[in-house]
Amino acid sequence: MSLSTEAVLALAPDDASAKAAKGLLAPAKWPTLGYSDDAVWGECQGSGSKPYQTQVDLTGPVFRCSCPSRKFPCKHGLALLLLRAQSDASFTAGTPPAWVAEWIASRREKAEKKEARAAEPAAAPDPAAAGKRDAQRWKRIEAGVQEFARWLDDQTQRGLASLGSEQQQAWGAMAARMVDAQAPGLGQRITQAAELIGVGEGWPARLLDRLGRLQLIVDAVARRESLSPATLADLRTALGWPQDREALLAEGERIGDHWLVLGQCTDERDAKLVERHVWLQGRASGRRALLLDYSHGGRGFETAWVSGSERPAVLCFYPGHASQRALVAELLADAPASSGPAPDTADEWQRMARQVAANPWQPLLPMVWAEAVPARHGDQWWLRLEAAPQALPMQLASQEAWQLMAHSGGAPLRVFGEWDGEQFAPLTAWALGAAAGSAPVWTLAGVRT
Amino acid sequence: MSHWNTLLQTALVGTARQPVPAAEGMAGEFGGLLQAIQAGEAQGQLLRAAGAVAIGRRAGFVAPGLPPSDAPVATADEHPVLNDPALQAAVADALASGPLRLQHEGLAAITAAGLRLPHNLLPTALDAGRRAIDLRPAVIPALGERGLWLAARNDDWRYAAGASEQADAQTRWDEGSLEQRRAVLAEQRRNDPAAARERLAAELPQLPAKERAALLGALAGNIGPDDEALLDAQLKDRARDVRQAAVELLQRLPASAHVQRIEAFLAPLLSQEGGSWQLKAPEAADPRWKDDAIDAARPTHESLGERAWWLYQLVRQVPLAWWTTHTGMTPAALLEWAAKSDWKDALLRGWNEAVLAVPDVDWCDAMLDRPRSQRAWIGQLLALLPRERRERHWASELGESGNGVQEVVAYADQACAPGETPSAEFSLKLAAALRLRVERGDLVNDYVLRQVLGHAAALLHADALHLLADLPRTAEESPGLANALSDTARIVRARQLFSTLLLPLPISSSQGRP
Numbered sequence: 001m002s003l004s005t006e007a008v009l010a011l012a013p014d015d016a017s018a019k020a021a022k023g024l025l026a027p028a029k030w031p032t033l034g035y036s037d038d039a040v041w042g043e044c045q046g047s048g049s050k051p052y053q054t055q056v057d058l059t060g061p062v063f064r065c066s067c068p069s070r071k072f073p074c075k076h077g078l079a080l081l082l083l084r085a086q087s088d089a090s091f092t093a094g095t096p097p098a099w100v101a102e103w104i105a106s107r108r109e110k111a112e113k114k115e116a117r118a119a120e121p122a123a124a125p126d127p128a129a130a131g132k133r134d135a136q137r138w139k140r141i142e143a144g145v146q147e148f149a150r151w152l153d154d155q156t157q158r159g160l161a162s163l164g165s166e167q168q169q170a171w172g173a174m175a176a177r178m179v180d181a182q183a184p185g186l187g188q189r190i191t192q193a194a195e196l197i198g199v200g201e202g203w204p205a206r207l208l209d210r211l212g213r214l215q216l217i218v219d220a221v222a223r224r225e226s227l228s229p230a231t232l233a234d235l236r237t238a239l240g241w242p243q244d245r246e247a248l249l250a251e252g253e254r255i256g257d258h259w260l261v262l263g264q265c266t267d268e269r270d271a272k273l274v275e276r277h278v279w280l281q282g283r284a285s286g287r288r289a290l291l292l293d294y295s296h297g298g299r300g301f302e303t304a305w306v307s308g309s310e311r312p313a314v315l316c317f318y319p320g321h322a323s324q325r326a327l328v329a330e331l332l333a334d335a336p337a338s339s340g341p342a343p344d345t346a347d348e349w350q351r352m353a354r355q356v357a358a359n360p361w362q363p364l365l366p367m368v369w370a371e372a373v374p375a376r377h378g379d380q381w382w383l384r385l386e387a388a389p390q391a392l393p394m395q396l397a398s399q400e401a402w403q404l405m406a407h408s409g410g411a412p413l414r415v416f417g418e419w420d421g422e423q424f425a426p427l428t429a430w431a432l433g434a435a436a437g438s439a440p441v442w443t444l445a446g447v448r449t
Numbered sequence: 450m451s452h453w454n455t456l457l458q459t460a461l462v463g464t465a466r467q468p469v470p471a472a473e474g475m476a477g478e479f480g481g482l483l484q485a486i487q488a489g490e491a492q493g494q495l496l497r498a499a500g501a502v503a504i505g506r507r508a509g510f511v512a513p514g515l516p517p518s519d520a521p522v523a524t525a526d527e528h529p530v531l532n533d534p535a536l537q538a539a540v541a542d543a544l545a546s547g548p549l550r551l552q553h554e555g556l557a558a559i560t561a562a563g564l565r566l567p568h569n570l571l572p573t574a575l576d577a578g579r580r581a582i583d584l585r586p587a588v589i590p591a592l593g594e595r596g597l598w599l600a601a602r603n604d605d606w607r608y609a610a611g612a613s614e615q616a617d618a619q620t621r622w623d624e625g626s627l628e629q630r631r632a633v634l635a636e637q638r639r640n641d642p643a644a645a646r647e648r649l650a651a652e653l654p655q656l657p658a659k660e661r662a663a664l665l666g667a668l669a670g671n672i673g674p675d676d677e678a679l680l681d682a683q684l685k686d687r688a689r690d691v692r693q694a695a696v697e698l699l700q701r702l703p704a705s706a707h708v709q710r711i712e713a714f715l716a717p718l719l720s721q722e723g724g725s726w727q728l729k730a731p732e733a734a735d736p737r738w739k740d741d742a743i744d745a746a747r748p749t750h751e752s753l754g755e756r757a758w759w760l761y762q763l764v765r766q767v768p769l770a771w772w773t774t775h776t777g778m779t780p781a782a783l784l785e786w787a788a789k790s791d792w793k794d795a796l797l798r799g800w801n802e803a804v805l806a807v808p809d810v811d812w813c814d815a816m817l818d819r820p821r822s823q824r825a826w827i828g829q830l831l832a833l834l835p836r837e838r839r840e841r842h843w844a845s846e847l848g849e850s851g852n853g854v855q856e857v858v859a860y861a862d863q864a865c866a867p868g869e870t871p872s873a874e875f876s877l878k879l880a881a882a883l884r885l886r887v888e889r890g891d892l893v894n895d896y897v898l899r900q901v902l903g904h905a906a907a908l909l910h911a912d913a914l915h916l917l918a919d920l921p922r923t924a925e926e927s928p929g930l931a932n933a934l935s936d937t938a939r940i941v942r943a944r945q946l947f948s949t950l951l952l953p954l955p956i957s958s959s960q961g962r963p
Contacts, residue, residue, distance in 0.1 A: 005538050006569070022542055023935045026942055028919060049924070086535035153492045159463025205453075208460050212500030215493050349510075356508040376602060377515055390512035402572040405602060409523030409568075409595050421507050442569070 003061075003306060004439055008081040010307070011061070013071050013300030015446070021078035027090045033083065034100075035091045040084050041100045044076045054080045055100050057107055059333060061304050064103055072300040111331075137182050138224070141239060144181020145221045148174065152215060160204045163197050171197075185240025189214055206422070213360065233319035238361040243318055249329055252316040256332070257282030259289070259313050260437065261305045262366060262416045263427030266447045272297045274447060278305045279366045279416070279427070280315070280326075288366050289315050289326040303328070307428050308440040322358035324366070352419065364418045371412035371432065374404045383415060383424055395423040400444060404429060407441045452483075453506060456499050469495045479505060523598035530593075531564045536950065539943040540566070544573045549581055550907040551940055553867035556587040558947040565593030575599065575606040583867055585609070585628055622648070627660055634667040642671040650679050658688035665694045672698060677705045684742045692742040696766055697806035703768050710741055711766045718760070719775065726776055728792055730756035731763075741766070757795040764799025769809045780815035801826070808833040817842050828863035839864060840875045851882030855901045858883075862904050876910035884916050892930055899933035906940040911948050917941050 012018035024044060027033070031051060033042040038058050043051040052067040054076040063077035083090060096104065151174055155163075171194035178187035193210040196203050220227065220235045227235065237243075259280040266276045278291040295301050305311075312332040318325045348367045355365050373384040374394065381394040381401045396404070407413060407429060414434065417426035429442040455470040472483035479501075486498050531537060540559070543551045556574070559566060566574055571592065578588035589609050592600065600606035608626055622633045637645035646668065653661055665683065668676055676698070683695035684707065699707045718729045734745035738759075743766070747758040772783055787796040804812050813830050831839050843860060846853045858879060861871050870876060883905055891898055906917050918941045920934055 005534055005541075019546075022538070023939060025538075026938060082538070086538055149493055152496060156460055156493075156495045157463050157465040159461055159466070161461040162463070204461055205457055208457055208496075208499050209503040209506075212496050212498075212503040214500075215496035216500040216504070218493065219497060352510070353508040356504060360504040360507070373518070375515070375518055375520070382515060384515060384518065385512065389514040389517060391515040392512050399572065402599070402603065403569055406568045406571040406595065406599050409598055410518070410520050411522050421510070 003081055003085055005082060005085050006443065006445075007306050007439070008078060008085055010443060010445060011073060011081075011300075011304045012078055013073070013295075017071050017073075017075050017078060020075035021082055024075060024079035025083060025086070027083070027087060030080075030083065030090070033080075033091045034094050034096070035084070036094065036096050039096055039100055039104055040080060040091070041096060042080050042083070044079065046076075052076050053099055055103060056081060057104055059331065061306075062107070062302065070299065072302070073304075137241070140181050141183045142221060144178055144183055145186070145218050147181075148178060148186065149215075149218045152211065152218065155211070160207060163207075165198060167197065168194055182241075183239045185238050186214070186217065188240065189217075209421075216360065230319065230321045233323075234321055234359045234361060237318065237320060237325075245327065248318065248327060249316055252318065252327070252329075253323075254314055254316050254329055255282060255285055255287055256314040256330075257285050257287070257312070258310050259283070259315065260310045261307050262288070262368065263307050263440075263443065264305055265418070265425070265427050265444050268447050269294075276301055277364075277418070279418075281366075281368075283310065288324060289317065290324045290364075290366070291328065292325055307443045308430070308438060310437045320359060322355050322362075324355075324362065364420055367417060367419045367424065369415045372415045373410065373412050374401065374408050374415075374426070376401075376405070383417075383426065386412075392419070392424040393422070395425045396444075397448075404442055407431075413441070453499075453502050456495065456502060460495060460499065464495050469498065472498070520602065521598075524594040526565060526594040528563060528565045528593055530567050531559050531562075532567075536946055537567055537570070539946045541570055541573065542939070543943055544570060544577050548903070548907050548940070549584055550867050551943060552577055552581075552584055553587045554907075554944060555947050556584070556591040557868055558950040560587070560590045562950040564591075564950075566591050566596060568595055571596045571599050575603070575609060578609060579605050586632075587867065589628065627663060631664060631667050634664060635670055638667060638670040642673065643675060646676055646679060653683075658686075658691055661686065661688065662690040662694045665691065665698065668698055669701070672701050674702060674704065677702055677707075681705070681707055684740065696742050700766065700768050700803065700807045703770065707741055708766075708768060710737075711763055712771055714738075715763045715767055715771075716775070718763075726778075726786065728760075728790055728796070730760040730792055730795070732756070734759065753795055753798075757792060760792055761795035761799045764796055765802040765806070767803070768807065769800065769803050769812050780809075780812045781818065784815055784819055804833065805829065810834060810838060814838060814842075828860050831860050832864040832866075834864075836872060840872060843871075843875065844878075847878065847882065851878075851885060854879060854882040854886065855897060858901050858905045858908065862908050865908060870908060870910040873910040873912040876913035877916065879905060880909055880913040880916035884920070887920050892933065893927075896929075899930065902933060902937050903940065906937045907944070911944060914941050914944055918945075 009018050012021065029045050030042045031045060035041070039055060040058065041053070041055040043053055045051045046067065052065055054063075054065040054067075054074075056063050056077060061081070063073035065074045065076045067074055067076055069075065095101070171190060175187040175190040175194070178184070178190060189210065193207060193214070196207045196210065217235065217238050220231075221239075224232060224235065259282055262279040262281050264276065264278040266274050269275050274295045276291075276293045276295065278293070280289045280291065281287070282289070291305075293301055313328055314330040314332065315326040316329040317323045318327075348369065352365055352367065355362060369383065369385055371386045375382045375384050375391070377391075381396055381398075382391040383394045384391045394401070404413075404426065412432050414430040414432060415426050416428040417424050419425075425444075427444045428440045430438065430440045434440075452470075452472055452475065459467045459470055469487070471487060472480060475483055482501060483498055486494060486501065489497075531540065540555045543555045556566075574588050574591065575596065578585045585608055589597075592609060597609065600609040603610075608628060610626060618633050618637065621629045625633065634645050634649060637648065649664055649668070652664070656664070661683075665680075668680070680695045680699050680702075683691055684699075686692050686695070696707075699705050702708065714731075714735065718731065720727055720729075738745060743759070743762045745759070747753070747755045751758055753761055769780070772778070773780065776783065778786065784797075784800075787793055787800075790796060800812070801816075804816065810833075813834050816830055817827065817834075831842060834842075843857045846860070847857045861879075865871065871879070883902060886892075886895075886898060887902070892902070902917075906914075909917070917937060920937065922931075922934060926934070
């Protein structure tokens with residue numbers, strides 16, 4: 001695997017790391033630079049007498065460095081891959097030295113152990129105790145939701161027109177009350193709804209849309225005994241009920257496939273919490289999946305995904321209807337490539353409607369537009385769809401939008417992005433007719449705030 | 450009205466004042482659902498109906514239609530894109546973090562190699578050009594058709610959004626940006642000065658003042674007596690900038706009626722008494738002055754007195770050669786004489802402006818040999834000299850031991866336009882002097898030297914770069930020092946990369962090379 005400069009920079013945990021890495025690109029700073037099929041390594045002369053030993057396991061890519069930095073990946077790791085992208089000739093092919101070989105071997109060993117562990121039957125949890133815990137949680141949620149239902153009805157009795165910025169505090173308190181009631185998903189939705197009050201033209205319609213969908217969650221909680229297991233799972237997700245990882249890996253729906261990385265983005269949630277979305281599409285199954293990860297304090301993410309690349313893996317999907325969210329159960333080192341890429345869906349609108357019908361609470365839907373032209377119209381960015389006069393309002397920072405425009409030149413691109421029901425946020429763009437697995441011309445860069 | 454809108458209306462007013470509206474005209478399964486909601490529990494009824502409709506609206510979303518695009522698709526470009534990843538990264542880095550000289554060099558190298566910027570760098574390059582006017586002549590030719598297309602979509606980049614660079618001169622003149630029109634004029638001026646003058650004369654009456662002044666400046670190339678009539682007419686222009694541009698151009702024509710008139714005003718004021726020259730200032734304003742763009746009224750905040758103000762305006766409009774021929778004195782002798790004159794301030798200021806308007810190398814030399822005045826002014830004078838004559842002054846400032854290296858780098862930085870460098874030989878001297886200071890450890894306490902080092906890395910001739918590469922590093926560097934050293938290394942490395950673009954050509958196209 002060989003990464004482009006942009007793809008490497010996209011792995012940087014923050015701008016400072018990217019900048020520092022660019023300062024380390026003189027080959028003179030690297031007394032040794034080597035590579036093998038599955039690893040790249042180098043020694044970087046830092047300020048101390050002993051050089052730092054930097055290595056990258058390309059099956060990830062996963063980084064390791066002997067420097068004391070808490071950033072992940074650190075500037076040395078990034079610089080190593082940048083050098084690999086920019087000056088191939090500086091690297092010597094060879095067998096990895098001991099410090100690289102040992103690490104790679106230990107990583108493979110760990111992976112095998114993990115597999116072996118997974119193969120063992122998990123210690124059966126005490127079903128009675130689990131059932132009691134669940135019942136307690138439902139009791140708390142139900143009490144909280146009843147209070148919330150009365151509060152919602154109160155708001156509609158008084159009318160949305162009476163709302164203003166002075167209500168923010170009361171809404172914030174209700175959101176906090178839902179977190180206390182162990183329904184953080186509701187809390188988050190209330191906070192997001194409160195942010196709409198008084199913002200922009202037509203805010204009451206947007207608010208009514210959110211509140212209406214919240215009411216459906218409220219109603220579903222009351223009717224939970226009559227719901228199918230899949231709908232119940234969707235409801236639990238909407239409430240923010242955490243999924244037990246081990247149980248999911250043991251019981252969840254598994255799909256092995258070559259997964260094309262459609263795109264990814266990172267959003268700053270709180271001051272130090274960063275949320276990452278990685279969207280995948282199975283080549284054979286056509287299934288789309290969302291890997292959702294969190295990182296604290298600018299440490300970055302352990303496994304990096306390269307937009308536009310393909311990787312064989314087994315994914316384990318969360319329960320529910322038309323579930324998108326998944327965990328990586330197993331990264332396959334190498335699997336025979338299946339024939340032909342999954343074609344773009346004929347009709348993204350149909351796909352979208354089916355997704356909404358299956359689970360009305362999914363906040364984001366992935367969409368691939370085979371021929372779309374980014375455009376500026378009025379004071380808003382748009383994505384013109386195929387030959388139709390239709391266009392999606394596009395949410396994109398202007399710097400990024402101009403980059404996308406530069407790549408398009410007024411001609412169509414293949415564009416992937418997230419649809420939230422109102423705005424389309426592009427994440428990746430390919431040249432028209434680019435082969436599956438080929439590098440995109442544009443990817444969304446940086447952390448959105 | 451759609452059901453959603455009736456629901457919204459009720460939601461705005463509040464269900465306390467307006468009942469939840471019935472779903473009228475809704476048939477089928479969905480209509481049944483809404484009716485069931487209507488008949489069900491009262492609490493939350495409005496939101497329950499709104500939720501159902503909201504989900505339906507979401508699933509059946511129809512994207513709004515836009516009027517068809519009136520923007521053309523970008524034209525294909527025959528120039529290949531800069532493809533080398535290391536060079537791409539170096540150009541991206543230069544555009545993102547400068548300095549301007551490095552940006553200029555990278556862009557000029559791309560153009561000289563017959564390449565164009567990759568698409569992802571176009572917005573950054575256009576932004577860099579928006580911030581720095583000096584960079585624009587380097588940005589525009591590196592944009593390619595795609596970049597010109599992009600610039601036309603954004604008002605901030607209008608400076609570059611002229612006609613296509615591949616278009617013929619007439620199209621660029623008719624549709625181009627101010628920069629492009631000026632370039633068309635300057636180009637035509639070289640081959641056919643009369644045609645260029647007629648082109649401008651036909652256009653002048655329709656132009657705003659700023660463009661009149663800028664385009665008039667293009668007549669400086671190949672100026673001749675035939676241009677006099679057009680320039681003379683501009684002396685009566687409404688805008689001071691245009692009059693000033695015309696005056697400066699006419700000074701290049703010593704035989705012109707305007708220069709003759711100014712000389713006739715000045716000559717009676719200069720007389721020989723007892724073997725030495727005496728200068729007087731005008732006693733009163735002359736009504737004929739206004740035809741020659743001389744203001745009788747002294748500006749409110751002018752430091753010169755009224756008579757000195759008049760004298761100064763006459764002095765700055767007379768070609769410097771008039772003084773040497775008229776008095777038989779050398780520039781050095783005249784400067785010495787002026788220093789003792791009562792009208793010293795008016796004379797020196799007039800001469801300074803005259804030398805900037807029409808560079809005269811002998812006068813520059815003489816001015817630079819005077820005891821040093823303001824640093825900024827010295828830099829301006831040095832910029833007027835051809836390189837060999839500049840470097841004589843720099844060498845004396847630098848000194849045998851290289852003590853003046855900081856000042857000389859600053860002067861050279863000011864004197865060399867982006868794309869120009871000091872000679873290879875002199876650059877080697879400066880780089881050696883700098884390296885000596887770095888190796889001596891001066892960087893630890895000398896904050897100015899840190900800046901100078903970065904400037905030198907971007908400025909000096911490529912042949913001297915190796916002396917600034919691999920500067921010694923230590924483990925105890927402060928963050929500021931480490932930054933200065935890594936910035937220098939970054940610039941040196943980028944320039945060495947840029948020079949590889951020009952390798953196949955025997956003579957580089959950048960002006961500063963010998």
